[in-house]
Amino acid sequence: xxxxxDSGTDSCPDEAWAFDVFSKQCPSRxxxxxxxxxxxxLTLSALHEGSLRFNALRRRVDGVSEKMxxxxxxxLERDGLVHREAQPTxxxxxxYELTPLGRQVAERLLALIELVEGRMDEVLAAxxxxxxxxxxxxxx
Amino acid sequence: xxxxxDSGTDSCPDEAWAFDVFSKQCPSRxxxxxxxxxxxxLTLSALHEGSLRFNALRRRVDGVSEKMxxxxxxxLERDGLVHREAQPTxxxxxxYELTPLGRQVAERLLALIELVEGRMDEVLAAxxxxxxxxxxxxxx
DNA sequence: CTGTATCCTGCCGGATACTG
DNA sequence: CAGTATCCGGCAGGATACAG
Numbered sequence: 001x002x003x004x005x006d007s008g009t010d011s012c013p014d015e016a017w018a019f020d021v022f023s024k025q026c027p028s029r030x031x032x033x034x035x036x037x038x039x040x041x042l043t044l045s046a047l048h049e050g051s052l053r054f055n056a057l058r059r060r061v062d063g064v065s066e067k068m069x070x071x072x073x074x075x076l077e078r079d080g081l082v083h084r085e086a087q088p089t090x091x092x093x094x095x096y097e098l099t100p101l102g103r104q105v106a107e108r109l110l111a112l113i114e115l116v117e118g119r120m121d122e123v124l125a126a127x128x129x130x131x132x133x134x135x136x137x138x139x140x
Numbered sequence: 141x142x143x144x145x146d147s148g149t150d151s152c153p154d155e156a157w158a159f160d161v162f163s164k165q166c167p168s169r170x171x172x173x174x175x176x177x178x179x180x181x182l183t184l185s186a187l188h189e190g191s192l193r194f195n196a197l198r199r200r201v202d203g204v205s206e207k208m209x210x211x212x213x214x215x216l217e218r219d220g221l222v223h224r225e226a227q228p229t230x231x232x233x234x235x236y237e238l239t240p241l242g243r244q245v246a247e248r249l250l251a252l253i254e255l256v257e258g259r260m261d262e263v264l265a266a267x268x269x270x271x272x273x274x275x276x277x278x279x280x
Numbered sequence: 281c282t283g284t285a286t287c288c289t290g291c292c293g294g295a296t297a298c299t300g
Numbered sequence: 301c302a303g304t305a306t307c308c309g310g311c312a313g314g315a316t317a318c319a320g
């Protein structure tokens with residue numbers, strides 16, 4: 001197995017410790033990265049609409065490779081956000097769905113995503129302004 | 141300048157288009173990645189507590205390098221989430237603060253972060269269970 | 281269909297040095 | 301203090317082949 005994740009290195013220094021994302025070396029940062037990561041966020045969002053099978057998920061999350069989807073799902077399953085339900089039929093069928101905790105996370109994530117999507121016009125406008133100002137290098 | 145971001149490649153195919161993060165090639169995904177990225181999320185969160193100067197930010201976001209903080213701030217400024225206020229004094233003083241839109245984004249982000257932090261015990265427990273099951277390779 | 285194993289490349293991002 | 305410039309190693313992640 002690959003398991004190139006952060007497993008192993010992510011333990012708090014010692015003693016009781018607030019799980020503060022701001023401090024390097026604390027596990028909440030790792031989990032946050034799984035959740036907010038490029039594929040993690042999209043996977044959780046897709047799953048919020050209902051349980052999906054591997055390839056359906058792959059189609060829904062445009063651009064993800066088999067490898068990354070598999071890796072992402074393992075990380076999310078390990079963190080207890082996604083539940084994997086395999087049926088030993090032939091051909092095999094595996095469904096992925098959010099756990100209760102995963103659903104809560106996905107809701108917050110969706111709130112964020114919807115905000116960003118809904119304000120993209122502002123973002124694009126800001127970019128236009130920024131680029132115009134900073135393009136003043138070489139065009140006097 | 142570096143500008144190794146996604147600038148340039150992120151335009152919608154053509155026509156009117158919902159800014160759907162699920163489709164590759166649409167700019168909302170890029171912005172979402174700036175926001176949720178490893179340093180973007182922490183930077184926005186830090187800035188939500190109030191305006192900060194470069195090195196203060198660097199200290200607050202434990203583990204970030206000068207380069208990445210600079211890069212992150214540029215991306216967020218370009219997207220209109222962060223405002224950069226430079227005072228031409230000596231020594232120079234630059235303050236970074238959230239724009240109104242940035243503040244809204246940061247709020248949603250914080251809701252997510254606080255949820256994750258608050259449930260780390262569950263996550264850690266889930267990990268323990270997962271690892272125990274999957275460690276059943278080589279210990280019969 | 282649902283994945284895992286392997287190879288390979290690009291770029292992410294850290295360290296360092298320099299500028300205004 | 302507030303950054304930019306440059307180098308460069310490591311790993312994220314894509315393509316492909318293969319297994320159950």
